[in-house]
Amino acid sequence: MLVVCEGEVTEIEYLTGVRDYFRPLPVDVRSCRLVGLGKDPGSVVDYAIRERDKKAKEARAQKDANVAYDEVWCVVDVDDHKTLEGALSKARQNRINVAVSHPCFELWILYHFAECRAGCDGGALKSKIRKHLPTYDKHLGRDFPFDRYETARDRAQKADPRLTAPNSKGCNPSTNVWLLVDVIRRSGRS
Template sequence: MKRRRSPQGLERTSSRREPKKRILVMCEGTVTEVQYFSGIKDHFRALPVEIGTCDIDGCGRDPLGVVRAAEKRRDTAHRKAQRQGDAYLAYDEVRAVVDVDEHTSLEAAIRRARESGIRLAISTPCFEIWLLRHFQECSAALTSAIVQNKIHRYVPGYEKHLPEDFPYGEHGTARRRARTADPHHDSPNRKGRNPSTNAWLTIDAIAASGQRDAKSSRW
């Protein structure tokens, strides 16, 4: 089998199977999003996936700041990979997760993500709309406050923290509901209608880098 050649002249050692992609997922939120994607990473046993947060990277907690933080983390990893001659230290794919809420930097973030090759997942009005779709359909326009209240019905005491028994296995149901509500919101770096989310694109990428068979994981 031919060796897989990584960008910028770095190479990965050949093996019987094509190595899983090393993926960075940079989150706008510092609690809920990080907990959720960490849970999905564990669900799929996706060891090559790293979950980043602006709380650690010191970026502004807005869409543009998240994209910049993702660029910084990616470029730092690539330089380290070049210095050590180890392509496994670089990221094959970089994704970022943001929401619309009341941010004014979203359009700038979308443009920068496209230019930088970062795949942006956008939720309207907020990331919690993706969590809510693990439990119910929702098609009428919503505010962030209404979404939060609805989640409380299913997750008593929810205050930006996910319980240990959150139904990560229902991601496939949430995916179907999200695609039904906005069929055109099926690519990164694109804002959908209210309510909408293409967070499922990030889950798909994590699943592809995992050791668990996605087909047996309630798609």
């Protein structure tokens, strides 16, 4: 599985932590910013398609289907991106799954601790997270409660019950990151 993130800190730390917590089959977690693509959902999806196709070509050359990615996910925020709708459409056309958080990924982090059903922005979410993680500055720390993902999923589903598929943008607040976490959990070995 390949997971390409728009962000370079919180998303990477969270998904790496989830991967380590559930110990799934191989999950490659990357940030597009680390490879110089910036924070644009269109670039994130384009990068994911290129990487998937590169691995598929490598698998054909090696005559080993296990080299190719079985599943590809992107993790993006709504923010003020003008390319989001186009990116979601392109992802659907290319069998890429996109988990979208509105307004941002910090909503998913907050759901591990508390409800949030009123529209908000990233600054408000960070303040709410600091009530539970006083030193939060995009970094999660080793003691983040990954075991609360089911509670977070329940809160996300209550906030926007219609957001049950990838490649969809929900209301503010909403996130379907739980779909990706469920896939990682199901492929876990523990």
